[in-house]
Amino acid sequence: MRLILYTGKGGVGKSSIAAATAVRVAQLGRRTLLVSSDLAHNLSDIFETRIGGDPVTVAENLNALEVDALKEIRDNWGPAQDYFAGFLAYLGMDDAVAEEAALLPGTEELFLLTRILKELESDQYDAIIVDCSPTAGALRLLTFTDTACTKLNRLLNLERQVLKLMRPVMNRFKAMRHIVPSDKVYGTFEDLIRDVGHLGEILKDPEVSSVRLVLNPDRVAIAETRRAFTYFGLFGFPIDGIFVNKVLPRELADGYLHDWFALQQQLLESIDESFLDVAKFRVPLLDSEPIGLPPLSRMADGIFGEKRPEDVLSVTKPVSIAREDGQYRLGFWLPNIAKHDLNVGRKDADLILTAGNYTRVFSLPDSLVDREIGEAKFDDGRLTITFEAAPA
Ligand SMILES: Nc1ncnc2c1ncn2[C@@H]1O[C@H](COP(=O)(O)OP(=O)(O)O)[C@@H](O)[C@H]1O
Numbered sequence: 001m002r003l004i005l006y007t008g009k010g011g012v013g014k015s016s017i018a019a020a021t022a023v024r025v026a027q028l029g030r031r032t033l034l035v036s037s038d039l040a041h042n043l044s045d046i047f048e049t050r051i052g053g054d055p056v057t058v059a060e061n062l063n064a065l066e067v068d069a070l071k072e073i074r075d076n077w078g079p080a081q082d083y084f085a086g087f088l089a090y091l092g093m094d095d096a097v098a099e100e101a102a103l104l105p106g107t108e109e110l111f112l113l114t115r116i117l118k119e120l121e122s123d124q125y126d127a128i129i130v131d132c133s134p135t136a137g138a139l140r141l142l143t144f145t146d147t148a149c150t151k152l153n154r155l156l157n158l159e160r161q162v163l164k165l166m167r168p169v170m171n172r173f174k175a176m177r178h179i180v181p182s183d184k185v186y187g188t189f190e191d192l193i194r195d196v197g198h199l200g201e202i203l204k205d206p207e208v209s210s211v212r213l214v215l216n217p218d219r220v221a222i223a224e225t226r227r228a229f230t231y232f233g234l235f236g237f238p239i240d241g242i243f244v245n246k247v248l249p250r251e252l253a254d255g256y257l258h259d260w261f262a263l264q265q266q267l268l269e270s271i272d273e274s275f276l277d278v279a280k281f282r283v284p285l286l287d288s289e290p291i292g293l294p295p296l297s298r299m300a301d302g303i304f305g306e307k308r309p310e311d312v313l314s315v316t317k318p319v320s321i322a323r324e325d326g327q328y329r330l331g332f333w334l335p336n337i338a339k340h341d342l343n344v345g346r347k348d349a350d351l352i353l354t355a356g357n358y359t360r361v362f363s364l365p366d367s368l369v370d371r372e373i374g375e376a377k378f379d380d381g382r383l384t385i386t387f388e389a390a391p392a
């Protein structure tokens with residue numbers, strides 16, 4: 001089973017390349033699902049077919065699905081949504097408005113994730129290709145499986161204990177009935193947290209999951225991709241390919257586009273240098289939009305040639321643990337970030353890593369929990385944290 005996610009800046013060609021990938025994987029005989037988790041869905045336009053919230057077959061072995069977050073919430077939120085709607089109505093909100101408002105911010109992401117998990121566990125597919133939202137949204141989506149879940153879980157446990165004590169009293173007052181969530185509401189939350197946490201584990205397993213970054217050879221996209229590379233690494237999501245799309249073909253090097261072409265050559269070199277260990281694919285600017293099966297199939301020829309796009313294209317280990325002379329070394333591959341933007345902290349069994357605006361709470365493995373941090377070093381994009389020998 002393979003789960004492959006494409007992300008990048010808006011307009012760089014994520015949907016096109018994800019679709020071309022899915023078309024090729026299906027042609028190679030794998031049962032394939034192409035999922036759009038971008039709220040601005042493009043797949044219907046790319047396949048010139050109506051694609052919606054349930055999978056439709058768009059080619060042999062190929063289904064496509066544009067996740068409808070609101071529908072997912074309505075279908076799955078059930079008790080929790082009723083609770084919130086009841087609560088808001090109790091506060092004086094009109095019923096219909098309350099129902100809409102009960103779709104809390106952030107829940108869209110949660111339900112995109114649970115839908116992906118549902119398809120993954122359906123055993124109907126050998127490969128699921130996800131056309132993600134642009135980089136920041138995709139990061140938010142994936143990191144939801146990490147930080148948000150841990151926090152929400154702690155909060156729920158705490159609240160549940162407090163409310164357990166208060167519920168008998170509060171239930172006696174009719175007006176307060178809506179403020180006290182039932183066990184069923186908690187159950188829904190707990191299922192959700194468990195599912196999303198489970199998906200987080202899958203997303204960090206490099207044999208199953210790969211994140212692929214799509215960019216164009218321009219300075220803005222390169223800068224964004226460098227940061228994305230670091231942040232995905234920070235959270236332990238394996239990146240196995242960088243796709244440079246809309247590269248001007250050599251035929252266009254003369255005339256009006258001469259300067260553009262020359263600049264792109266420099267930028268392509270700088271992309272090669274920025275992502276040394278990662279497989280890179282150059283995709284030419286085509287002479288028309290890749291829309292419909294034959295153009296997508298040709299696009300896949302150009303990108304992958306004889307390669308199988310569902311294979312792990314290259315191995316980068318964002319997080320590693322090594323043991324030497326009784327000491328453990330925990331390594332994070334965080335290129336393209338300045339030392340002063342990086343912070344390492346610790347709270348009990350959690351290591352707290354901050355890079356720029358992102359913080360990862362990294363749960364230390366059992367073997368490291370009892371050990372003191374010896375030193376933290378940052379060299380050449382590699383953060384190495386040494387843990388002292390365990391206390392006797
Ligand atoms: N290699 C390419 N050559 C020509 N047009 C392309 C190429 N890749 C994508 N496009 C076109 O560029 C536009 C944006 O691509 P799209 O895949 O929708 O980007 P994204 O999903 O990243 O927003 C679309 O019109 C698409 O058909």
Ligand SMILES: [Mg+2]
Pocket residue numbers: 014015016038040041042131
């Ligand atoms: Mg798109």
